[in-house]
Amino acid sequence: xxxxxxxxxxxxxxxxxxxxxxxxxxxxxxxxxxxxxxxxxxxxxxxxxxxxxxxxxxxxxxxxxxxxxxxxxxxxxxxxxxxxxxxxxxxxxxxxxxxxxxxxxxxxxxxxxxxxxxxxxxxxxxxxxxxxxxxxxxxxxxxxxxxxxxxxxxxxxxxxxxxxxxxxxxxxxxxxxxxxxxxxxxxxxxxxxxxxxxxxxxxxxxxxxxxxxxxxxxxxxxxxxxxxxxxxxxxxxxxxxxxxxxxxxxxxxxxxxxxxxxxxxxxxxxxxxxxxxxxxxxxxxxxxxxxxxxxxxxxxxxxxxxxxxxxxxxxxxxxxxxxxxxxxxxxxxxxxxxxxxxxxxxxxxxxxxxxxxxxxxxxxxxxxxxxxxxxxxxxxxxxxx
Amino acid sequence: xxxxxxxxxxxxxxxxxxxxxxxxxxxxxxxxxxxxxxxxxxxxxxxxxxxxxxxxxxxxxxxxxxxxxxxxxxxxxxxxxxxxxxxxxxxxxxxxxxxxxxxxxxxxxxxxxxxxxxxxxxxxxxxxxxxxxxxxxxxxxxxxxxxxxxxxxxxxxxxxxxxxxxxxxxxxxxxxxxxxxxxxxxxxxxxxxxxxxxxxxxxxxxxxxxxxxxxxxxxxxxxxxxxxxxxxxxxxxxxxxxxxxxxxxxxxxxxxxxxxxxxxxxxxxxxxxxxxxxxxxxxxxxxxxxxxxxxxxxxxxxxxxxxxxxxxxxxxxxxxxxxxxxxxxxxxxxxxxxxxxxxxxxxxxxxxxxxxxxxxxxxxxxxxxxxxxxxxxxxxxxxxx
Numbered sequence: 001x002x003x004x005x006x007x008x009x010x011x012x013x014x015x016x017x018x019x020x021x022x023x024x025x026x027x028x029x030x031x032x033x034x035x036x037x038x039x040x041x042x043x044x045x046x047x048x049x050x051x052x053x054x055x056x057x058x059x060x061x062x063x064x065x066x067x068x069x070x071x072x073x074x075x076x077x078x079x080x081x082x083x084x085x086x087x088x089x090x091x092x093x094x095x096x097x098x099x100x101x102x103x104x105x106x107x108x109x110x111x112x113x114x115x116x117x118x119x120x121x122x123x124x125x126x127x128x129x130x131x132x133x134x135x136x137x138x139x140x141x142x143x144x145x146x147x148x149x150x151x152x153x154x155x156x157x158x159x160x161x162x163x164x165x166x167x168x169x170x171x172x173x174x175x176x177x178x179x180x181x182x183x184x185x186x187x188x189x190x191x192x193x194x195x196x197x198x199x200x201x202x203x204x205x206x207x208x209x210x211x212x213x214x215x216x217x218x219x220x221x222x223x224x225x226x227x228x229x230x231x232x233x234x235x236x237x238x239x240x241x242x243x244x245x246x247x248x249x250x251x252x253x254x255x256x257x258x259x260x261x262x263x264x265x266x267x268x269x270x271x272x273x274x275x276x277x278x279x280x281x282x283x284x285x286x287x288x289x290x291x292x293x294x295x296x297x298x299x300x301x302x303x304x305x306x307x308x309x310x311x312x313x314x315x316x317x318x319x320x321x322x323x324x325x326x327x328x329x330x331x332x333x334x335x336x337x338x339x340x341x342x343x344x345x346x347x348x349x350x351x352x353x354x355x356x357x358x359x360x361x362x363x364x365x366x367x368x369x370x371x372x373x374x375x376x377x378x379x380x381x382x383x384x385x
Numbered sequence: 386x387x388x389x390x391x392x393x394x395x396x397x398x399x400x401x402x403x404x405x406x407x408x409x410x411x412x413x414x415x416x417x418x419x420x421x422x423x424x425x426x427x428x429x430x431x432x433x434x435x436x437x438x439x440x441x442x443x444x445x446x447x448x449x450x451x452x453x454x455x456x457x458x459x460x461x462x463x464x465x466x467x468x469x470x471x472x473x474x475x476x477x478x479x480x481x482x483x484x485x486x487x488x489x490x491x492x493x494x495x496x497x498x499x500x501x502x503x504x505x506x507x508x509x510x511x512x513x514x515x516x517x518x519x520x521x522x523x524x525x526x527x528x529x530x531x532x533x534x535x536x537x538x539x540x541x542x543x544x545x546x547x548x549x550x551x552x553x554x555x556x557x558x559x560x561x562x563x564x565x566x567x568x569x570x571x572x573x574x575x576x577x578x579x580x581x582x583x584x585x586x587x588x589x590x591x592x593x594x595x596x597x598x599x600x601x602x603x604x605x606x607x608x609x610x611x612x613x614x615x616x617x618x619x620x621x622x623x624x625x626x627x628x629x630x631x632x633x634x635x636x637x638x639x640x641x642x643x644x645x646x647x648x649x650x651x652x653x654x655x656x657x658x659x660x661x662x663x664x665x666x667x668x669x670x671x672x673x674x675x676x677x678x679x680x681x682x683x684x685x686x687x688x689x690x691x692x693x694x695x696x697x698x699x700x701x702x703x704x705x706x707x708x709x710x711x712x713x714x715x716x717x718x719x720x721x722x723x724x725x726x727x728x729x730x731x732x733x734x735x736x737x738x739x740x741x742x743x744x745x746x747x748x749x750x751x752x753x754x755x756x757x758x759x760x761x762x763x764x765x766x767x768x769x770x
Contacts, residue, residue: 001598001629001640002611002700002733002745003711087699088612126517131509131533134516148516200595201586210585210599213386226387227473244386255386314472315387326388348387360387 002088030098032163033065037075039156044077047149050120051076055109056128058323059153061251065096072108073100074115074122082115084108109133113141123149151328158320158328159340164252165366165373168321168344171212171254172364172375174247178202179258179378186385188237188262192217192230199245208247212254213325215245223259223357226315226350237263240273240357242350246325246364253325255346256376257362260383269357273382276351276359279303280380283317283331283347287365287372293335300349301333309351318346321364343367344375387473415483417548418450422460424541429462432534435505436461440494441513443708444538446636450481457493458485459500459507467500469493494518498526508534536713543705543713544725549637550751550758553706553729556597556639557749557760559632563587564643564763571770573622573647577602577615584630593632597639598710600630608644608742611700611735622648625658625742627735631710631749638710640731641761642747645768654742658767661736661744664688665765668702668716668732672750672757678720685734686718694736703731706749728752729760 040063044052054060055072063073064083071085071093082101085093090104105111116122124134126148138146160168182198196215203211218228220239235241239262246254259276261269283300297317304313316332321344329337331345339345348362361380365372425448429437439445440457448458449468456470456478467486470478475489490496501507509519511533523531545553567583581600588596603613605624620626624647631639644661646654668685682702689698701717706729714722716730724730733747746765750757 001601001631001642001710002735003704003715091610124516126520127515129516130512131514131516131519132511132535134519135511135533148520150517197589200589204582204585211595214595216386225476246386257386319388325386330388350387 030065032161033063033097034099035161036156037063037081038079040075040153041077041079043152043156044075044123047123047147047152048121049077049123049147049149051116052123052149052152053109053112053146054125054153056125056153059125059157062153062157062323064100066093067251068093070106070108072112074112082112084111109137110140113137113144116141116144119143119145121145121147123147123152125152126150154328157322159342160322160344160366161342164322165342165344167250167252168254168364168366169375171208171247171249171252172256172377174203174206174208174249175245175254175256176376176378177206178245178247179243179256183260183383183385186235186241186260186262189234191232191234192219192222193232195235195241195243196230196245199243203245203247206247208249209251210248212246212248216243216257218242218358219262221355221357223359224352224354226352226358226360235262238266239263240265240269240359242358242360244360244362251323253321253323254376255321255325255348255362255364256378257348257350257360258378258380258383259359259361260385262385264384265382270382272351272353272359275304275307275309276349276361277380277382279349280347280361280363283349284363284365284372284374287339287345287347287367289339289341289367289369291339293329293331293337293339294333296339296347297331297333297335300347304349304351312351312353313349314352315350318348318362320345339367341367341369415450417546418448418482419484420546421541422448422466423464425460425538426462426464428537428541429460429508432508432532432537433506434462434508434532434534436501437508437534437537438494438497438531439510439538441510441538444510444542447538447542447708449478449485451478452636453478455491455493457497459497467497469496494522495525498522498529501526501529504528504530506530506532508532508537510537511535539713542707543728545707545727545729545751547727549707550727550729552635552637553639553749553751554760556593556632556634556637557641557762559588559591559593559634560630560639560641561761561763562591563630563632564628564641568645568768568770571620571626571645571647574619576617576619577604577607578617580620580626580628581615581630584628588630588632591632593634594636595633597631597633601628601642603627603743604647606740606742608744609737609739611737611743611745620647623651624648625650625654625744627743627745629745629747636708638706638708639761640706640710640733640747640749641763642733642735642745643763643765643768644744644746645770647770649769650767655767657736657738657744660689660692660694661734661746662765662767664734665732665746665748668734669748669750669757669759672724672730672732672752674724674726674752674754676724678714678716678722678724679718681724681732682716682718682720685732689734689736697736697738698734699737700735703733703747705730724752726752726754
């Protein structure tokens with residue numbers, strides 16, 4: 001794959017690419033991106049900033065539609081915007097970025113800061129901009145006060161528009177369908193790694209961009225490791241098998257976990273499964289606009305604690321999903337903030353018993369005023385294969 | 386997929402994972418990582434630093450073997466090291482990191498800086514550490530002089546050890562084999578997207594971790610766009626089809642491009658192919674320890690310029706590959722520095738004719754004193770399908 005261009009070209013007349021030819025086309029997409037930029041602009045007052053310089057690729061994509069490894073966008077508090085990218089992406093940028101000035105320059109951040117008049121405060125992404133670049137830009141633009149701000153665009157991204165939810169819905173449907181295709185092939189002797197490959201191949205075959213993250217397949221005792229990497233361990237009769245995976249579709253990430261039994265489950269396995277299922281249901285039922293992050297967590301965690309397994313559920317209950325697999329908001333005992341409407345989020349309690357195995361059940365759902373919309377529709381009945 | 390742990394657990398007795406059970410096992414790997422840390426320690430004098438704090442995940446992996454999204458390693462100029470990670474990764478870290486103190490803490494950078502005695506200068510990664518973290522750490526450790534340094538570990542990573550080259554060799558072999566399986570299926574009516582999916586599925590089936598990057602498949606006029614995303618365009622008789630793809634194996638990235646003809650090529654297509662092949666050969670022959678980055682580039686670029694297509698070859702000639710798909714060194718007209726021994730690098734000239742199509746031919750090879758070792762072995766004869 002070619003690296004950053006050494007000289008100028010890239011041919012004229014590059015066609016709009018697959019994703020940009022999607023329903024609605026450029027004009028509608030342009031309206032969506034403009035409304036996202038307007039929401040960002042509306043938050044700049046809190047940061048006491050005249051403009052925001054956004055360089056994190058996923059955030060540039062969110063604000064402009066441009067998917068590039070080297071691009072930046074400047075959004076002023078009055079809602080004006082300009083985007084800069086290098087020669088490799090300039091044709092795409094011109095095709096995609098409606099209502100935004102497009103500038104070609106390799107120094108994407110520098111060229112945009114040069115446009116800021118006078119002595120202004122410009123917010124930059126505290127959790128993304130490398131300190132080396134920050135120091136270089138501050139030195140080159142002594143009139144500007146570059147101010148690191150955390151979660152500048154990520155906070156705006158928390159509440160999704162319906163176009164984003166539609167992409168997530170499709171990502172989750174692909175995930176469900178891949179599960180249903182692969183679960184029939186799971187049997188004693190099949191390895192964790194094979195199951196992971198089957199899931200990933202099925203998702204891509206069904207139209208996913210790619211897997212949303214490295215799939216987790218954990219069988220038997222490996223089930224006690226929440227982030228187990230699929231190994232060459234053959235699945236055995238009597239195992240519980242936890243699969244945590246998802247599809248990425250049009251940039252949006254699905255996330256689902258199911259635990260199945262291979263052969264009739266032992267009583268402890270069935271009890272553990274029922275407990276986690278009950279906790280997961282309690283968590284889902286607590287998801288609503290206005291709920292706090294820790295009370296949703298507590299709804300599920302309380303069920304597990306009640307059963308004496310508090311110490312065996314060591315991670316948070318869930319997290320937002322969207323253009324990233326982990327994004328705001330996070331659900332956990334120490335998490336603050338309230339859920340808003342139209343926030344996609346996972347609910348994924350688990351109980352992990354060292355040396356024995358574990359169970360995790362996870363859905364992706366969306367907060368709605370009239371009750372959460374479930375996006376991953378695979379049954380949560382215990383499947384006995 | 387679970388997000389960062391909210392509380393403590395992760396079970397005891399987690400088994401060593403696939404990659405760590407690889408040939409040689411932990412002890413040999415430990416020696417390799419120690420020698421890499423020693424090379425980093427040897428460079429700290431240039432930075433006038435008593436220690437380096439490394440937080441970029443790929444660099445932490447390189448120096449310790451730990452593959453984690455939240456870990457840091459401190460390496461002192463005397464070669465001592467400590468690694469910190471959170472509860473999700475602590476079992477793996479203890480299993481994997483030989484000869485290194487392992488500390489559990491969510492604030493991985495802060496806990497390591499607290500270990501540095503007195504008023505020392507500590508180098509941090511200028512191109513990776515976010516400015517927000519830099520400011521927080523500087524405030525919390527006023528006695529230390531945190532100093533951003535560019536390419537701190539990346540420079541050390543340029544020259545590979547034989548274990549790394551072996552992983553790349555395997556990644557390239559998988560890439561070759563996937564090409565040979567998929568090329569038989571390319572015919573008029575097949576879409577670019579289908580070819581990309583076949584290549585990616587074949588690589589995973591053959592043992593790749595995953596594709597090394599999003600595959601490029603560009604047919605007919607799309608071939609003039611170096612980074613074309615595979616579309617639903619059906620391949621037609623008379624097309625040139627450029628495929629730029631590769632496998633990732635054990636974390637190491639292969640990179641290969643081939644252009645094939647579907648049906649008998651027109652004279653201009655054959656001429657263009659022959660030109661690029663000749664340029665690619667000239668580039669490969671210029672690869673040797675001691676050559677400068679721009680003279681290798683010029684060897685290939687000169688052939689293309691001589692034919693009058695200088696303006697139609699708009700990117701650099703190649704780039705290093707390893708734990709990343711694009712890493713040091715880069716080959717281009719404005720690139721400086723000399724190649725050393727045991728540096729894996731791509732050679733990938735291309736000529737792009739807007740509206741008509743293009744040709745790119747790329748290999749991954751390794752500098753050796755007795756002539757480069759070619760890792761991608763697929764023929765560069767023009768295949769007519």
